[in-house]
Amino acid sequence: MRSAAAGLTIAFWLAASPASADDHAGVSQQRQQTIVDACTRTNQDYQFHRDRGNAEAYGALFTEDAEFVLQKPLKGREAITGAMEKRFAERASRHFINIVQLNATGPDTAEGLIYLMLTGGPKDADEAVPPGSVDLVAEYHDRYVMEGDRCLIQRRAVNVIFRTQPAG
Numbered sequence: 152m153r154s155a156a157a158g159l160t161i162a163f164w165l166a167a168s169p170a171s172a173d174d175h176a177g178v179s180q181q182r183q184q185t186i187v188d189a190c191t192r193t194n195q196d197y198q199f200h201r202d203r204g205n206a207e208a209y210g211a212l213f214t215e216d217a218e219f220v221l222q223k224p225l226k227g228r229e230a231i232t233g234a235m236e237k238r239f240a241e242r243a244s245r246h247f248i249n250i251v252q253l254n255a256t257g258p259d260t261a262e263g264l265i266y267l268m269l270t271g272g273p274k275d276a277d278e279a280v281p282p283g284s285v286d287l288v289a290e291y292h293d294r295y296v297m298e299g300d301r302c303l304i305q306r307r308a309v310n311v312i313f314r315t316q317p318a319g
Contacts, residue, residue, distance in 0.1 A: 177257070183255040186259075187253050187261070194265060210228050212304055213304045213305075246269055247267070247270075264291070264292060267288070268287070293307050
């Protein structure tokens with residue numbers, strides 16, 4: 152009787168242990184939430200800094216060895232920031248993003264699927280972009296890394312669903 156009770160107690164303890172059903176990829180629910188919150192903030196900041204043309208703050212959202220894959224892959228924070236500085240000078244834009252999935256994959260890593268709708272036009276245009284015009288609908292397939300309490304984009308691969316304006 153005593154060993155049956157001990158076995159039942161051990162089975163209950165294992166089932167109720169925070170390291171069992173509550174963990175994903177060996178990461179506690181609390182850590183998962185911390186990662187998801189930080190990466191959500193990164194995507195909000197991405198959208199804000201990208202549309203405001205703040206190249207320094209935009210670049211700081213990427214790891215030093217980050218990769219941004221669109222038509223021609225950009226490798227490294229410096230290359231990503233440099234390409235965007237040129238873009239900032241030429242075009243005004245608004246990125247509308249929706250975080251579809253964002254999951255911790257380890258104690259300091261995450262992956263995400265982000266939907267993007269982009270509209271914009273020449274920065275010095277005489278006329279405003281017509282309402283409802285959309286240049287691009289795409290998905291970002293992301294990998295993130297936590298550095299301290301910040302979530303940084305390690306890899307952002309763009310999957311274009313459709314484009315109404317020529318690439319450029």
